[in-house]
Amino acid sequence: MDTKRDMKQKNPWHRQLTVVIAFLFVWGIIALVTTAVVQNKPLPKNSKYGIVLDAGSSHTSLYIYEWPAEKQNDTGVVQQLHVCHVKGPGISSYAMDPEGAGRSLQDCMDEAKRIIPERRHEETPVSLGATGGMRLLKLQNPEGSEKVLSSVEKTLSSSPFEFQGARIITGQDEGAYGWITVNYLMGNFKQGSGWLNLWPKPETTETLGALDLGGASTQITFVPEGEIESLESSLYFQLYGNKYNVYTHSFLCYGKDQALKITLAKQLQGHVPDSLVDPCFNPGFIKNMSVHSIYSSPCTAGESYTTNTQGRFLLKGTGNAQQCRENVKQIFNLTHCPSSSCSFNGVYQPQLQGNFGAFSAYYFVMAFLNLTTSERPVTLVEVKEKLREFCSTPWQTLKENFTNVKEKYLGEYCFSGTYILTLLETGYKFSPENWNTIRFIKKIGDSDAGWTLGYMLNLTNMIPSEAPCSPPLPHAGYISLMVIFSLLLMGLLVTGWLCFGKTTCTSQKEVV
Numbered sequence: 093m094d095t096k097r098d099m100k101q102k103n104p105w106h107r108q109l110t111v112v113i114a115f116l117f118v119w120g121i122i123a124l125v126t127t128a129v130v131q132n133k134p135l136p137k138n139s140k141y142g143i144v145l146d147a148g149s150s151h152t153s154l155y156i157y158e159w160p161a162e163k164q165n166d167t168g169v170v171q172q173l174h175v176c177h178v179k180g181p182g183i184s185s186y187a188m189d190p191e192g193a194g195r196s197l198q199d200c201m202d203e204a205k206r207i208i209p210e211r212r213h214e215e216t217p218v219s220l221g222a223t224g225g226m227r228l229l230k231l232q233n234p235e236g237s238e239k240v241l242s243s244v245e246k247t248l249s250s251s252p253f254e255f256q257g258a259r260i261i262t263g264q265d266e267g268a269y270g271w272i273t274v275n276y277l278m279g280n281f282k283q284g285s286g287w288l289n290l291w292p293k294p295e296t297t298e299t300l301g302a303l304d305l306g307g308a309s310t311q312i313t314f315v316p317e318g319e320i321e322s323l324e325s326s327l328y329f330q331l332y333g334n335k336y337n338v339y340t341h342s343f344l345c346y347g348k349d350q351a352l353k354i355t356l357a358k359q360l361q362g363h364v365p366d367s368l369v370d371p372c373f374n375p376g377f378i379k380n381m382s383v384h385s386i387y388s389s390p391c392t393a394g395e396s397y398t399t400n401t402q403g404r405f406l407l408k409g410t411g412n413a414q415q416c417r418e419n420v421k422q423i424f425n426l427t428h429c430p431s432s433s434c435s436f437n438g439v440y441q442p443q444l445q446g447n448f449g450a451f452s453a454y455y456f457v458m459a460f461l462n463l464t465t466s467e468r469p470v471t472l473v474e475v476k477e478k479l480r481e482f483c484s485t486p487w488q489t490l491k492e493n494f495t496n497v498k499e500k501y502l503g504e505y506c507f508s509g510t511y512i513l514t515l516l517e518t519g520y521k522f523s524p525e526n527w528n529t530i531r532f533i534k535k536i537g538d539s540d541a542g543w544t545l546g547y548m549l550n551l552t553n554m555i556p557s558e559a560p561c562s563p564p565l566p567h568a569g570y571i572s573l574m575v576i577f578s579l580l581l582m583g584l585l586v587t588g589w590l591c592f593g594k595t596t597c598t599s600q601k602e603v604v
């Protein structure tokens with residue numbers, strides 16, 4: 093008792109010091125936690141926007157993309173915010189009324205003005221890319237195509253956005269940008285920096301091939317295993333520090349609308365009868381067709397023909413999938429191949445490699461036929477069986493069962509499905525063994541699969557060739573670690589101090 097009283101007398105401020113240190117300790121913890129919370133409070137959303145118009149052969153769509161302003165060079169940050177489908181046909185249908193092309197875009201442009209915050213209008217890039225339909229119009233009527241482009245240019249440049257051009261993109265670009273879009277959205281362009289990427293990256297990173305089926309043209313794009321023999325089909329990209337040798341080919345006239353015209357022209361063989369019996373349409377299907385609608389396209393311009401007096405004929409369906417395939421096969425020339433391997437029409441194609449995403453009309457048609465949604469991949473045999481069953485369904489039954497489907501689409505699904513099967517199997521050489529490498533897709537996340545996103549990323553330099561330098565840890569992680577380490581350190585200090593204090597006391601006791 094005397095000893096304790098002695099100690100207290102020797103250290104009169106000992107108790108007060110303990111209280112002060114404990115107070116400082118608690119205060120320190122509160123300060124650290126508050127800093128972490130305040131620092132990590134979500135910042136107000138600071139987005140940037142971009143607009144791309146996809147002027148396809150059958151219709152035009154306006155896409156609005158959005159991304160966080162401070163992160164534009166990261167992979168996978170650009171998202172589709174909105175899509176507006178322009179009313180009416182594609183711009184290539186306005187050759188006789190060029191002003192109508194520009195006018196047709198106005199409603200969607202107004203919609204974009206409402207959706208994108210006004211303070212961002214001036215800095216939001218807007219561009220239009222025209223594809224197969226305008227390529228065909230340019231071949232047939234160069235002056236008309238120029239007028240149509242000028243008209244859409246006038247509409248877009250009179251908007252408050254930053255106009256970046258309206259042009260016809262090449263088939264090669266269309267394929268390449270489609271491939272960039274799907275791989276960007278899938279997150280396949282892995283970034284190289286970060287503390288978990290300390291070991292060397294593999295030579296090639298696995299990417300997804302892209303299959304795009306439009307109305308006028310179709311594209312196939314993928315990274316093959318070996319060398320690409322043809323320079324014109326070969327693209328080289330360096331993205332986020334990874335190198336890619338990409339094969340791409342665009343077949344003009346092999347979009348599904350033009351392919352139907354060629355198939356019909358092949359059957360007519362230049363002599364237009366009053367009626368044509370066609371296995372690619374359902375039994376009972378009848379359509380009054382104009383001869384001009386088939387032969388006016390540059391895709392059938394080579395075929396000479398004599399027409400009946402009315403210039404029209406009746407297309408009568410018989411719904412035979414097997415015969416339909418035979419007819420469709422005739423539009424693929426497989427007789428010559430100047431390279432080591434070919435798809436069709438003497439076009440070089442390396443061996444298929446990896447997985448493929450098939451979008452646009454591939455998806456519309458296969459989704460309608462229920463050939464996309466199964467838990468397990470649908471086999472080629474099942475696709476053929478489904479087509480056999482669907483094509484043979486009477487037209488009247490189809491109309492009764494699918495009252496909400498546009499008649500134009502419904503009437504063509506037998507042909508379209510058969511065309512897709514033939515293009516993939518006979519054209520591109522997919523087989524029962526690698527059929528399961530194809531996934532029919534519409535969207536990846538919330539963004540549509542298509543060439544527009546890749547086009548915008550390229551136009552706005554948003555895909556760097558090298559991975560951007562980024563701190564090894566995200567900010568939130570950094571703050572959390574700081575807090576944890578500080579707490580540990582303080583804990584250690586306090587424990588040490590307590591022990592040290594006790595030892596001192598004990599030794600003091602012993603001395604006393």
Ligand SMILES: Nc1nc2c(ncn2[C@@H]2O[C@H](COP(=O)(O)OP(=O)(O)OP(=O)(O)O)[C@@H](O)[C@H]2O)c(=O)[nH]1
Nearest residue numbers: 148149150151223224306307308309452453456501
């Ligand atoms: N069944 C179905 N077909 C569609 C739909 N939308 C478009 N199509 C058709 O599918 C085909 C391809 O459409 P898109 O991919 O938009 O083709 P596009 O971009 O106009 O044509 P390209 O310039 O050749 O790329 C065309 O024949 C369209 O008429 C749809 O919602 N359902």
Ligand SMILES: [Ca+2]
Nearest residue numbers: 148223306452
């Ligand atoms: Ca298209």
